[in-house]
Amino acid sequence: MALTRPNGRTSLFDRLPATPARLFWQRVAETSDSVALREKALGIWRSFTWADYGESVRLAAHAMADAGVGRGDVISVLSENRPEWMYCDIAAISIGAIGNGIYTTSAPPQVAYVLRDSRTRIVFVEDEEQLDKVLEVRADCPDLLRVVVIDPTGLREFDDPMVETFAAFLERGAALRAADPDFVDSEVAKGRPDDTAILIYTSGTTGRPKAAMITNDNLIFQIGTSPTVAMLNPRDEILSFLPLCHIAERNFALFFPIAHGNVVNFAESPETLFGNLRELSPTAVFAPPRLWEKMYSTVTLTVKDAPPFQRWAYGRALAIGNAVAASEERGEKPGLLAGLFERLFARPVLYNVRAALGLNRIQHALTGAAPVAPDLIRWFRALGIRLREGYGLTESVGLVTMMPPGQTVPGSCGTPPDGIELRLSERGEVLVRGRNVFRGYLNKPKQTAEALDADGWLHTGDVGELGSDGHLRITDRLKDVIITEGGKNITPSEIENRLKFSPFIADAVVFGDRRKYLTCLVMIDYDNVAKFAQDNRVPFTNYGSLCKAPEVDKLIDGEIRRVNAGLSRVEQIKNYRLIDIELTAEDEELTPTMKLKRTLIGRKYAHMIDAMY
Amino acid sequence: MSGPLLQVRNVESYYGPIMALRGVSLEVERAQIVAVLGANGAGKSTLLRTISGVMDPRVGTIAFDGQEIAGQDPDKVVRLGMSLVPEGRQVFPFLTVAENLDMGAFGRRDRTGVPEDLERVYRYFPRLAERTGQQAGLLSGGEQQMLAIGRAMMGRPKMLLLDEPSLGLSPLLVQEIFAIVAQINGDLGTTVLLVEQNARAALGFAHYGYIMELGRIALSGDCADLRDNPDVQEFYLGIKEGGIRGKRRWRRRKTWR
Numbered sequence: 001m002a003l004t005r006p007n008g009r010t011s012l013f014d015r016l017p018a019t020p021a022r023l024f025w026q027r028v029a030e031t032s033d034s035v036a037l038r039e040k041a042l043g044i045w046r047s048f049t050w051a052d053y054g055e056s057v058r059l060a061a062h063a064m065a066d067a068g069v070g071r072g073d074v075i076s077v078l079s080e081n082r083p084e085w086m087y088c089d090i091a092a093i094s095i096g097a098i099g100n101g102i103y104t105t106s107a108p109p110q111v112a113y114v115l116r117d118s119r120t121r122i123v124f125v126e127d128e129e130q131l132d133k134v135l136e137v138r139a140d141c142p143d144l145l146r147v148v149v150i151d152p153t154g155l156r157e158f159d160d161p162m163v164e165t166f167a168a169f170l171e172r173g174a175a176l177r178a179a180d181p182d183f184v185d186s187e188v189a190k191g192r193p194d195d196t197a198i199l200i201y202t203s204g205t206t207g208r209p210k211a212a213m214i215t216n217d218n219l220i221f222q223i224g225t226s227p228t229v230a231m232l233n234p235r236d237e238i239l240s241f242l243p244l245c246h247i248a249e250r251n252f253a254l255f256f257p258i259a260h261g262n263v264v265n266f267a268e269s270p271e272t273l274f275g276n277l278r279e280l281s282p283t284a285v286f287a288p289p290r291l292w293e294k295m296y297s298t299v300t301l302t303v304k305d306a307p308p309f310q311r312w313a314y315g316r317a318l319a320i321g322n323a324v325a326a327s328e329e330r331g332e333k334p335g336l337l338a339g340l341f342e343r344l345f346a347r348p349v350l351y352n353v354r355a356a357l358g359l360n361r362i363q364h365a366l367t368g369a370a371p372v373a374p375d376l377i378r379w380f381r382a383l384g385i386r387l388r389e390g391y392g393l394t395e396s397v398g399l400v401t402m403m404p405p406g407q408t409v410p411g412s413c414g415t416p417p418d419g420i421e422l423r424l425s426e427r428g429e430v431l432v433r434g435r436n437v438f439r440g441y442l443n444k445p446k447q448t449a450e451a452l453d454a455d456g457w458l459h460t461g462d463v464g465e466l467g468s469d470g471h472l473r474i475t476d477r478l479k480d481v482i483i484t485e486g487g488k489n490i491t492p493s494e495i496e497n498r499l500k501f502s503p504f505i506a507d508a509v510v511f512g513d514r515r516k517y518l519t520c521l522v523m524i525d526y527d528n529v530a531k532f533a534q535d536n537r538v539p540f541t542n543y544g545s546l547c548k549a550p551e552v553d554k555l556i557d558g559e560i561r562r563v564n565a566g567l568s569r570v571e572q573i574k575n576y577r578l579i580d581i582e583l584t585a586e587d588e589e590l591t592p593t594m595k596l597k598r599t600l601i602g603r604k605y606a607h608m609i610d611a612m613y
Numbered sequence: 614m615s616g617p618l619l620q621v622r623n624v625e626s627y628y629g630p631i632m633a634l635r636g637v638s639l640e641v642e643r644a645q646i647v648a649v650l651g652a653n654g655a656g657k658s659t660l661l662r663t664i665s666g667v668m669d670p671r672v673g674t675i676a677f678d679g680q681e682i683a684g685q686d687p688d689k690v691v692r693l694g695m696s697l698v699p700e701g702r703q704v705f706p707f708l709t710v711a712e713n714l715d716m717g718a719f720g721r722r723d724r725t726g727v728p729e730d731l732e733r734v735y736r737y738f739p740r741l742a743e744r745t746g747q748q749a750g751l752l753s754g755g756e757q758q759m760l761a762i763g764r765a766m767m768g769r770p771k772m773l774l775l776d777e778p779s780l781g782l783s784p785l786l787v788q789e790i791f792a793i794v795a796q797i798n799g800d801l802g803t804t805v806l807l808v809e810q811n812a813r814a815a816l817g818f819a820h821y822g823y824i825m826e827l828g829r830i831a832l833s834g835d836c837a838d839l840r841d842n843p844d845v846q847e848f849y850l851g852i853k854e855g856g857i858r859g860k861r862r863w864r865r866r867k868t869w870r
Contacts, residue, residue, distance in 0.1 A: 129863035136857045154862040530636060530829075534672065539622040539638035541823070541830040542869060581870055 012259060013224040019191040019216040020223065021094045024258050028054035031261050037083045038265045040276075048083055050261070056083070059173030060091035061184045066176050067122055068145050071096035071190070074118040074199065078102040078111065078134070079126030081240050081266050084150045084166055086254055088124045089244075093197045093216070095187040097121075100199040100211070101245030103592045104130060105585040110209075112137035117443060118199055118211055119143040124166070127151040131163070138162070193217035199442060200247045200394045211442040214247075218397040219255055221435035225417045226256045229390075229402045231364050232284060234260045239282040241267035243592050248369060251398045252286045270585075277358030284364040289372040289500075290507075290594055292365075292387060295357050296379055297503030297528055317349035321382030328381075328408060350383050359385055368392055368399065370595055371474060371493050373501040374410030381408050389413050391474055395451055395458055396420075397436045401472045412471040422472065423457075429478055430464045431457040463491070480598060482513045488570045490518065492598075495563070495571060502559040503528045507596045510573065511609050517574040519612040521605055522556055523596060524578060529555070547580035575612040579605070616679065618643045618772060618804050619664070619695075624673030624683070626656075626663045633659040634670070635828035641772070646798050646805040648815040648836065650849055651825035657808040658700055660825070661774050664806070665697040666690040678771065692720050696765035700776040702757040704764070706750025710741050713749050713760055717767030726769070734763040737793050755786040762794065766803075773797075775807035779814055787811065791818045812849035816840050824849070824869070831869045844869055 017023050032051035039046050048056075069075055075092045077085050077100070089099035102114050104126065111133045115123060122145060125131045134147050145162075149155060152165045177183070197219055199211040226232045230252070240253035257264050262284075267276040277285075303314050320341045324334040334342070354360045365380065368390040380387040388403035391413035400422065403414035416422050420434040437458045440448035451459055463481065464474040475481075476491035483489055492510035499508040499520065506525040512518035526543055529552055533540050540546040556578065564572040583589050589601055602609065619641040626634040633656050641647045651657045662668040664675055666687035675683040682690050687697075696717075704713050714734060718727045735742035738759040744752065749760055758778055765773055775794070779787040795818050797803050809815035816822060816836045824832040824845065832842065839845050844867045846852040855861050 127863070128861075132856050132858065132861065132863070158858060158860070534623050534625065534636040537623050537674070540636075541638055541833050544870075582868065584866060584868060586866060 012227050016220050016224055016259070018193045018220065019093070019188075019195070020197060020219045020255055020258065021090065021188045021191050021216075023220070023223070024057070024090050024094070025054070025185070025188055027258050027261060034261060035263050036257070036261075037086070038263060039083055040266070040268050045265075053083070053087070056087040056170065057090045057094060058184050059170040059177065060087050061094045061173070061187070062176040062180075063169045063173035064091055064097065064122060065095050065183070065187075066172065069095065069097045069121045071187075072098065072196070073121045074098045074100050075122045075124065076100045076102050076115060076118060076120040077124045077244075078104060078106075078130045079124065079150055080104055080269070081242075081244050081249075081253070082126070082150070083266070084124065085244050086264075089198070089250075089254060093191070094184055096191055096195060098196050098199055100201070101243070101250075102201075103243055103245050105592060106133070107586070108133045108136045112140050113208065114201060114211075115141040115144055117208075122146045122148060124148045124150060128154045131155070135160075135163075191216060193220070194439070196439065198250065200250070201245065202394045210444055210447055212247075212394045212438045213440055213442055214397050214438050218436055218438060219251075221419065222251055222398050223255055223259045225399070225419070225436075226251075226259060229399055229417050230256065230284070230286070230366060231405050232256055232260050232262065234262065236260065236262050236284040236363065237280065237282045237361075238262050238264045238284050239267055239276060239280055240264050241270065241273050241276070242287065246369075246592065247394045247398050248286055248392070252284075252366075274358065278356070279358070281355075281358050281361045283361050284366070285359075285362060286364075286366040286368070288369045288595075289367050289376065290370070292367055292372070292376055292380065293500060294525075295359075296376055296501075297525060299353055299357070300503055301528055301531055313349050314353070317346040318379075318382050320346040321350065321384065322378065325378055325381040325408065329378075329410070346382075347384055353383060354385065364388070366390060366402070368402075368413075371497050373497040375501050377408060377410045391462075391472055393460060393462075395438045396432050396460070397438055400430075400432050400436070400460075409471060412467070412473050414472065415470045416472070422466065424464065424466055425459070427478070428463045428465070428475075430460045430462045430472070430474070432460060433457050482510070482518070484512055484518070484570060485514060485516050486570065490571055492518075495567065495573070496520075498563045498566065499560070499573075502563070504532065504555060504559055507594075509596050509598050509601050511602060515613055518570075518572065519575040519577075519609065520560075520573050521596075521601060521608065522560075522576055522578050523583065524552070524556065526582060543582040544580050547578045553578070577605075577608045577612060617641055618678055619806065620674075620676040621660075621664065622674045622676075624660070624663055624670045624675065626659050626668055626670045628659075633828055634663065636673070637825070637828070637830055639823050639830060639833070641804055641806050642821075644798065644802040644804055645821060646795065646807070646819040648819035648822045649806070649808045649825055650810070650812045650815060650822060651808075652810070654827075655825040656828040657825055658776055659828075661697060661776050661806070661808055665695060665774055667697070688720060691768055691770075694769070694771035695774065696768045696770040696772070697774040698761045698765045698776060698778065700780065702754075702761040704749040704752075704757050704760050706748065708749055709746050710749060710752070710760060711745045713764055714741075714767050717764035720768060727767070730767055730769060734766055737766075737797060738763050755782050755790065758782065758786075758790055759793075762790070766797070770803065772804040772806065775805065777808055777810060779809060779811040784814075787814050791815075794818075812845070813851075816845075816850075826867075826869075831867075 028050045033049055035047045036050045036053045037048040077088050079085050092099040100118050131149050147163045148166050148169045150166045193216050195216050196213045197216045198214050201209040201211050242249040244250055253264050265280050267273050323338050324342045327334045365385050365387045372389050377387050390399045390402035392399035401414045401416045423431050433456050461478050462474050463476055463478050464472055476493045482492055495510050496508050499505050504525055507523045508520050510520045538549050538551040540549055560573050617640040621639045624634050624637045649657050663670050666685050669684045798805050819836050822836045822839045823830050
């Protein structure tokens with residue numbers, strides 16, 4: 001189907017080839033000298049052009065095939081985001097193999113599970129640490145042929161016939177290319193739209209993770225929607241910091257930039273993210289709500305410590321911004337005076353806030369992957385940033401809906417682009433159909449049949465509402481809906497969102513299924529609560545003792561009361577407990593995007609939950 | 614008086630715009646030996662400097678023997694019974710051993726007790742008694758450390774603050790000095806707060822320990838428990854398994870649980 005933009009130009013769809021691999025090689029041919037990737041090494045940004053990118057991919061593709069990776073075989077990457085990650089993924093799809101990513105926070109048994117389930121032939125590991133995981137479990141992975149280490153620091157004396165460095169791997173590729181220079185091009189030409197291109201393992205809140213099989217055509221369709229949905233254009237600069245194993249980042253930082261020729265910058269590490277944001281000031285950021293919440297709470301708390309004049313200016317500017325946002329939300333044009341105030345006072349004042357966050361050039365602030373508190377969207381709107389919420393899942397190969405540009409409708413996930421059909425089942429479950437729907441789970445016909453019906457509808461497992469304006473509102477996960485003893489249906493994520501909007505609450509899980517009332521477990525925001533403790537002279541030594549401080553208990557109690565005030569009686573939280581250990585991405589309680597896993601938390605903290613009833 | 618001898622609450626200290634202590638709270642019970650461990654730049658010395666009055670905290674309170682001492686001048690703090698043994702000894706190099714010890718009694722009003730205390734220092738550190746007339750700068754590192762501790766003891770302190778006493782000393786000397794400090798603590802009931810990088814030695818003889826990281830307390834507990842903590846073992850005691858290759862170089866992420 002061809003999409004036509006309002007100005008009459010033909011859309012990207014018409015120019016897209018049948019597979020992302022072909023698109024990549026077109027890009028390399030067209031803009032070989034432009035910068036494609038930037039990576040910081042020893043404090044200095046290094047750039048790689050599309051020609052460099054293509055060269056590395058080509059050599060990797062030769063070496064992969066030579067090592068025994070055939071069409072339909074899987075290669076896995078166990079690394080943080082870096083150029084080599086992308087080289088391996090594109091090399092795989094170029095020779096008809098399947099690219100897969102493994103979260104670096106995975107423990108060895110999880111790595112073993114993914115390698116076995118996907119029958120990975122070559123695994124690319126980032127460094128010594130990740131290598132050790134694979135070495136520990138390789139005896140259980142009969143299909144594994146080779147391990148390639150991207151950064152061999154510390155491994156000089158290590159010698160193993162199965163393991164080689166990425167540099168050596170590419171070197172072999174160079175020799176092979178000399179012998180058969182047309183190999184990659186002919187393999188690319190063999191690619192068909194319905195070949196599986198990549199695997200995405202879903203986080204698996206219940207049971208084992210499942211690998212979603214995503215085809216070339218799925219990716220091409222999503223790439224085609226990127227100018228209208230994500231509104232990406234060739235001038236956009238991207239900062240890549242979410243795991244590439246996740247479909248959102250894979251699309252946003254790997255596949256979309258191929259279509260537009262964007263520069264992708266790699267953040268040094270999750271710890272330096274905010275520094276890298278300020279340094280690069282990217283024009284497009286896709287991040288889960290948690291990151292945007294963190295920005296909000298940082299600003300709110302920093303302003304509290306600012307000198308009186310700055311505090312006043314921020315307060316006034318935000319109020320003006322809020323007023324403009326509110327009138328817009330009602331569908332009115334802001335008054336002349338309010339508009340003038342916003343332009344002449346609020347925007348300049350708030351410019352520094354945007355600059356401090358690294359958002360002074362932002363054109364596309366996008367979020368998804370979890371529900372967003374409407375107040376957060378309003379705050380960013382007041383700041384002059386339209387945070388657009390989308391809805392999507394792995395099985396829909398990314399976005400299904402996105403807030404249209406220029407609109408801010410808090411609580412709505414926006415509308416689907418042309419080509420994606422949306423409807424609700426009798427139970428209110430959101431169903432999706434279109435070229436973006438995945439082909440099924442690897443090795444899991446039963447779960448595939450549950451997710452995809454005979455008519456091609458994807459059953460998302462989310463409950464939502466479709467407005468007459470075409471806007472989709474997501475209420476909750478179908479299986480998360482709480483039915484209290486009194487028979488009331490309650491959607492916990494709505495309450496959790498309101499709780500998370502507090503700067504002191506990093507995440508919360510609400511319980512109460514078949515119980516008399518609702519309770520929740522709270523994970524505090526360490527930095528902000530520590531600051532509260534400092535400001536109020538509450539002595540503490542570490543995270544654990546902070547959670548035990550009575551003043552902190554009172555603080556969280558107050559936050560919960562504040563949220564309760566806006567809820568109906570049955571929705572109110574009657575009791576709560578704090579999770580008193582600091583959870584990290586390595587802990588099973590958190591998803592890779594740092595959300596608490598409801599089912600697991602419910603099981604693991606059952607004693608704490610029971611104690612509240 | 615009951616309660617802990619030293620009570621530090623929410624202390625924040627700065628070097629210019631740089632925040633070195635980001636809210637530290639700790640307690641030292643009477644007659645206890647408490648160790649503060651941490652890597653370079655964790656804020657250990659800053660903590661001792663702040664407690665002893667060399668630096669003033671911007672936020673927080675420090676109560677010594679029930680009296681507020683945050684922001685007091687160091688000489689006042691010394692008179693209250695707290696003596697700092699600074700990092701790198703800092704003896705007066707051109708004064709003799711005896712003169713150095715006399716400097717330690719400078720603030721004393723009861724001059725009559727001084728000879729008695731001097732004798733006691735010589736009893737604990739017989740090496741100093743052998744070298745009373747020698748210039749301090751000509752002593753070995755270990756002897757200088759003994760002299761610095763002896764000098765601090767001349768103020769008859771209730772509490773000794775030791776800033777990295779093991780720095781630059783041979784393992785044998787470290788053992789010797791720690792044994793003497795433990796003896797002083799046992800005999801006289803002198804409370805000791807020491808800051809150390811040598812975790813193995815410090816956890817071996819202190820009663821209670823705090824681990825500092827980036828200006829904050831990351832973990833605290835009885836030294837016996839700290840010795841068993843996997844993070845302390847890997848990051849402070851150098852105990853780690855070699856991993857699958859027997860040559861593991863990478864480090865686990867610290868969780869401090």
